Amino acid sequence: MKLLVTANQTPFISGGANYHVQGLVEALRQDGHRVECLRLPFHYGEDHIRRQMTFVEGLEAIAPNDVSIDRVISLQFPGYGVAHPDHVVWLMHQHRVCYELFDPATASPSLARLRSEVEAFDTRHLGQARRRFANSPRVAERLARYNGLDAEPLYHPPHRAERFTCGDDWGYIYYPSRLEPLKRQALLIRAVALCERPVRLLLSGEGSQQAALEQLIELSGVRERVRLLGHISEAEKLTLYAHARAIAFPPFDEDYGYVTLEAMLAAKPLITCTDSGGPLAFVHPGETGWVAEPTPGSLAMALDDAWQKPRRAAEMGQAARQVYADHDIGWERVVATLLAP
Amino acid sequence: MSADDTIDQLVRRLRDASSSLSGQQPPVAPPIGDWRRSLSDLRDRQEQAFVLLDAGAPRLAELLSHDRDDRAFVEGLYRHLLGREVDSEGLEHYAKRVATEGRLAVAVELADADEALRHRRLTGQVLPARLEACRNWRGRLDRLGPLRDIGLRLWRRWLADMTRRYRPRWALEAATCRLLVQQSDWCEERHQLATALLEMDDRQRHFGARQDHEYARQQALWEQLAAWRRAITGLGGTVAESGGRPGEPVGDSRSQGDSREYDDLASELDAYYLAFETAFRGPEASLSAHLDHYRADWSLARQAGETALDLGCGRGEWLHLLRRAGFEARGIDLNATMVAHCREQGFEVEHQDALAALSSCETASVALISGFHIAEHLPFEVLFRLVGEAHRVLAPGGVLILETPNPENLIVASYSFYHDLTHRNPLPPPTLEFLCQFHGFGDTTLRRFNPPPETSRVPGQGPVVERLNAMLASAMDYAVVARKASSLDQGNP
Numbered sequence: 001m002k003l004l005v006t007a008n009q010t011p012f013i014s015g016g017a018n019y020h021v022q023g024l025v026e027a028l029r030q031d032g033h034r035v036e037c038l039r040l041p042f043h044y045g046e047d048h049i050r051r052q053m054t055f056v057e058g059l060e061a062i063a064p065n066d067v068s069i070d071r072v073i074s075l076q077f078p079g080y081g082v083a084h085p086d087h088v089v090w091l092m093h094q095h096r097v098c099y100e101l102f103d104p105a106t107a108s109p110s111l112a113r114l115r116s117e118v119e120a121f122d123t124r125h126l127g128q129a130r131r132r133f134a135n136s137p138r139v140a141e142r143l144a145r146y147n148g149l150d151a152e153p154l155y156h157p158p159h160r161a162e163r164f165t166c167g168d169d170w171g172y173i174y175y176p177s178r179l180e181p182l183k184r185q186a187l188l189i190r191a192v193a194l195c196e197r198p199v200r201l202l203l204s205g206e207g208s209q210q211a212a213l214e215q216l217i218e219l220s221g222v223r224e225r226v227r228l229l230g231h232i233s234e235a236e237k238l239t240l241y242a243h244a245r246a247i248a249f250p251p252f253d254e255d256y257g258y259v260t261l262e263a264m265l266a267a268k269p270l271i272t273c274t275d276s277g278g279p280l281a282f283v284h285p286g287e288t289g290w291v292a293e294p295t296p297g298s299l300a301m302a303l304d305d306a307w308q309k310p311r312r313a314a315e316m317g318q319a320a321r322q323v324y325a326d327h328d329i330g331w332e333r334v335v336a337t338l339l340a341p
Numbered sequence: 342m343s344a345d346d347t348i349d350q351l352v353r354r355l356r357d358a359s360s361s362l363s364g365q366q367p368p369v370a371p372p373i374g375d376w377r378r379s380l381s382d383l384r385d386r387q388e389q390a391f392v393l394l395d396a397g398a399p400r401l402a403e404l405l406s407h408d409r410d411d412r413a414f415v416e417g418l419y420r421h422l423l424g425r426e427v428d429s430e431g432l433e434h435y436a437k438r439v440a441t442e443g444r445l446a447v448a449v450e451l452a453d454a455d456e457a458l459r460h461r462r463l464t465g466q467v468l469p470a471r472l473e474a475c476r477n478w479r480g481r482l483d484r485l486g487p488l489r490d491i492g493l494r495l496w497r498r499w500l501a502d503m504t505r506r507y508r509p510r511w512a513l514e515a516a517t518c519r520l521l522v523q524q525s526d527w528c529e530e531r532h533q534l535a536t537a538l539l540e541m542d543d544r545q546r547h548f549g550a551r552q553d554h555e556y557a558r559q560q561a562l563w564e565q566l567a568a569w570r571r572a573i574t575g576l577g578g579t580v581a582e583s584g585g586r587p588g589e590p591v592g593d594s595r596s597q598g599d600s601r602e603y604d605d606l607a608s609e610l611d612a613y614y615l616a617f618e619t620a621f622r623g624p625e626a627s628l629s630a631h632l633d634h635y636r637a638d639w640s641l642a643r644q645a646g647e648t649a650l651d652l653g654c655g656r657g658e659w660l661h662l663l664r665r666a667g668f669e670a671r672g673i674d675l676n677a678t679m680v681a682h683c684r685e686q687g688f689e690v691e692h693q694d695a696l697a698a699l700s701s702c703e704t705a706s707v708a709l710i711s712g713f714h715i716a717e718h719l720p721f722e723v724l725f726r727l728v729g730e731a732h733r734v735l736a737p738g739g740v741l742i743l744e745t746p747n748p749e750n751l752i753v754a755s756y757s758f759y760h761d762l763t764h765r766n767p768l769p770p771p772t773l774e775f776l777c778q779f780h781g782f783g784d785t786t787l788r789r790f791n792p793p794p795e796t797s798r799v800p801g802q803g804p805v806v807e808r809l810n811a812m813l814a815s816a817m818d819y820a821v822v823a824r825k826a827s828s829l830d831q832g833n834p
C-alpha cells in the first residue's frame with residue numbers, strides 16, 4: 001500500500017511525539033509498505049494555528065502530483081484536517097490548551113475565539129475519519145467528552161522496550177521526566193518532606209523548573225534524601241529503573257506516558273495520582289501500584305507504604321510486568337490494527 | 342543491601358553500574374552527542390585556584406596559605422571567608438597589612454567583618470577552632486580600657502610567636518590539602534572520561550555491527566548480479582545462434598565439434614566484453630563523435646568506390662557513420678553478442694575472423710578498410726598478413742585505417758593498455774606505420790586523438806616538467822591512415 005502519515009514538525013524540540021511518529025513510519029515500512037511522512041510545521045501561536053488549519057484543509061492528499069495514496073494515517077492536530085476517503089486517525093492528543101487545559105478565568109479573548117474554531121475543526125474532521133484510534137484511553141475519553149466522538153485506544157511500546165530489566169532494590173524511588181510544571185516534581189518533593197520513613201527520591205531530567213526545585217529541596221530540608229540528577233545517559237536511565245524500589249509518576253493529566261510502560265517493563269510498581277490521566281489505564285491500585293490523591297499528604301502515605309514493604313513492592317512490580325505482557329503492546333499489533341481493511 | 346549509604350554514594354554507585362552496563366550492551370546506538378558533551382565540559386573546565394577540602398569547615402592552614410605569596414593569601418581569604426572575589430582596593434590594603442601585622446591578624450580581622458558573618462550565616466560555615474580562639478582574645482582587648490594598646494601589642498606578639506612556631510607545619514598542611522582536592526577532581530574527571538570513552542566504544546561497536554551487516558548484504562547483491570548476468574548471457578547466445586544462417590559455420594575452427602561447455606564460456610566472455618566496452622570506452626554516442634575525426638579520410642576513400650569493410654566492428658558505431666556517408670558498409674566481429682547487436686540495427690555483419698574475411702574478398706574490391714582497436718589484439722603474424730591482405734583487397738586510392746592505443750603516453754603504455762586483458766602488446770606508432778609502408782602503402786599519416794584530462798599534467802615549468810608532460814599528456818589513441826596508390830599514382834615509378 002502507498003501510505004501517507006501526517007504529523008507535526010517542531011524543529012529542535014524532540015520528545016516522545018517524535019519517537020512515536022518515527023516508530024510508526026518505520027514499522028509500516030518494515031511491514032512492506034511504501035510510506036511517506038508528511039510533517040507540517042507547527043507553531044503554538046493562535047494566529048499561526050488558524051493559518052495551519054486553513055492550510056491543512058486545502059492540502060491535496062488523495063493523489064498529490066497524480067500519485068494516488070491508498071490510505072492516510074494522521075497522528076496530530078492539525079494534520080488530521082486533510083481530506084481522504086480512507087483516512088485513519090490515531091490521535092496522539094488534541095490541541096490541549098483549547099480543551100482540558102483551557103481555563104475561562106485566565107484565557108485571553110483571542111484564545112477563547114480560537115477554542116471554538118478548534119473544537120469545530122476537530123469535530124468536523126475527526127468525525128469524517130473512516131476509523132478513529134486514540135493513543136490511550138485518556139485521550140479517547142477526552143475526545144468523547146469534548147467532541148462527542150468515540151475512538152478505540154491503541155497502545156504502542158516505548159523506545160527499545162527490550163532493554164529494560166529489573167535488578168536488586170537499592171532503596172530509592174525514581175521519577176524520570178522533564179522538569180516542567182505539568183509533571184509536578186514539586187508535589188512529589190513536598191510529599192517526601194512529609195514522609196515518616198526515610199524515603200529517598202531520585203529525579204532525572206532537565207527543564208524550566210530546575211532552579212525552583214533545587215530551592216524547594218533546600219527549603220523542605222530534604223537535601224539528604226532527594227537529588228536532581230539532571231540530564232542522564234540512556235544507560236544511566238536503564239540502571240536507575242533497574243534498581244529502584246518503585247517508580248513515581250504523578251503528572252497532571254498525562255496523555256499516555258512512557259514512564260508507566262517503562263516501569264512495567266522494569267518490573268517496578270508505579271505511584272501515580274488520581275488526576276494523572278494515562279497511567280491510570282495500566283495501574284491496578286494495591287496490585288501493581290498506588291493511586292494517591294494529588295496532595296503531598298496522600299502521596300506521602302503511598303511513598304511510605306512502598307518504602308516499608310520492599311518485598312511487597314517487588315511482587316507488585318512483577319505483577320505490573322505481567323500486565324504489560326497481557327496488553328500485547330507492540331508495533332506489529334499497531335500496524336495490523338491501523339491497516340485492517 | 343544499600344539503604345545505609347548516603348544519597349551521594351547511591352548516585353555514584355548507580356553511575357558506576359550504568360557505565361558497566363554500557364560495556365555489556367548489544368550493538369545499539371546511545372543517543373548521539375552524549376559523550377561529546379561530557380568531553381567538551383571536561384575540556385572547558387577551569388582549574389580552580391581556590392578550593393577547600395571541605396568548604397563548610399576550612400582549616401586554618403588552608404586559610405593562611407603559607408605555601409603561597411601574600412597577594413594569593415588575601416585573594417583566598419576573600420573567597421573563603423566572604424564568598425566573593427577580592428576588589429583591587431581590598432587587595433592593596435590587606436597586602437600591606439600582612440607585611441606589618443602578619444597573616445593571622447589579617448585573617449582574624451576579616452573573619453570579624455560583617456560580610457564574613459553574613460556569609461557564615463548563609464552557608465553554615467564553621468571557622469577553625471584556633472582562629473575562633475584568636476578572635477575571642479581580640480574581642481576581650483576592647484574591654485581593657487586604657488590598657489588596650491598594651492594588650493593589643495601583647496596579642497600581636499602572641500600571634501607572631503604562634504606563626505613562627507607553626508608556619509612550616511601550616512605550609513605543609515595547606516599544600517597537602519590542595520593536593521587532596523586536586524586528586525579528587527582528577528578522580529571525577531577520570532570517571533567522566535571513562536564513561537565518555539565507553540559510550541564512544543559502544544557506538545563504534547554499533548557501527549561495526551552495521552558495517553558487517555552491510556558487507557554481507559553487498560556480497561549477496563554481487564552474487565545476485567552474477568546470477569542475473571549468467572541468465573542474460575544465456576539469452577544473448579540464443580539470439581546470436583538463431584540469427585546465424587543455418588549450415589554456416591559460426592566463427593572459425595572452434596565452432597566445429599566443440600563441447601557445450603566451451604560455447605557457454607565463449608558466450609560468457611562475449612558478454613563480459615560488451616560490458617567492458619561500455620564501462621571503459623564510453624557510450625556509443627561519444628564514440629561516434631570521436632569517429633567523426635576521420636571525415637577527411639573517408640571522403641577521400643569514397644572517391645575510390647562505395648564498399649567499406651570494418652574489421653571488429655563492435656557495436657557498429659563506425660558502420661552507422663559510413664552508411665550515412667553513402668558507403669555500402671559491412672562488418673565482421675568475433676563477438677556473437679556484438680554481431681547480434683549490429684544485426685538488430687540492420688547492418689550486414691558476419692561472425693567471422695578478420696583475416697578470413699579479407700581472404701574471401703576479391704582483389705581491389707573495397708574502398709575503405711578499417712580496424713579500430715583490433716591491431717593490438719592480434720599476434721604479429723596475423724597482423725602482418727592482415728595488413729598485406731588489406732593492401733590486396735583495397736581498390737586503388739582506397740584507404741586503410743588502423744586505430745590503436747598510443748604508447749607514447751606513459752600512462753597508456755604502462756597501465757591503461759592492460760585494462761583489456763585480451764590486448765597483447767602496445768604498438769608504437771612508427772612500428773605500425775612501417776608495417777603499412779612495408780606492405781606497399783606509400784601514403785601513410787599518423788593521427789593522434791584523445792588527449793588526457795588537463796589534470797594529468799604536472800604543474801610548473803622548465804625542461805624536466807616539459808619532458809614529463811610530453812610523456813604524461815600526449816594523446817591516448819592514434820591511427821595509421823594508409824592510402825593505396827591510385828591508378829594515376831601507379832603510373833609513376
